[in-house]
Amino acid sequence: MEDPVDITLATYEAAAGTYVDVSARPGPTVPGFLDRRVALIGEGMVLEVGSGPGRDADHLPTHGLRVVRTDSTRAFVERLRARGPDVRLLDARTDPLGGPYRGGLADAVLLRLSRSGFEDSFGPHRRGPSR
Structure with missing residues (x-):
């Protein structure tokens, strides 16, 4: 049986282009949500897993955070790079996360992982070197 996450990534x-064109822009509550995260983190580097179009991460540098943008989908990585931000291809299920980070952002990514998949992907044993 094929991994449901692999099916989602293939989709x-x-x-990716259609997703960016038709997906809703962040609603009015998103900046406040991100500002509360910034207040908790303070300064430093943040890992964004699953940057997709990159809209959430665009908000963080305006508050002094450095964002390491990542996505498992090559099409999203290429689209982000084309508009300027540095982004790396990362499959959180198997690739080292790098770090250390002061915080993380994973909007609509974690819901795709099972409990054991989450522990495998984000447990303390997974830090490893960044690539």
Whole structure:
């Protein structure tokens, strides 16, 4: 049986442009949510897992945070790079996360992982060197 996450990633790979064009822009509560995260983190580097279009991460540098943008989908990585931000291809299920980070952002990514998949992906044993 194929991993449901792999199916989701293949769908994003095939339709990244359409996703960006038709997905809703952040609602009015998103900046406040991100500002509260910034207040908790303070200064430093933040890992964003699953940057997609990169809209959430665009807000963080305006508050002094450095964002390491990542996505498992090559199409999203290429789209982000084309508009300027540095972003790296990262499959949180298997690749080292790097770090250390002061915080993390993973909007609509973690819901795709099972409990054991989450522990495998984000447990303390996974830090490893960044690539």
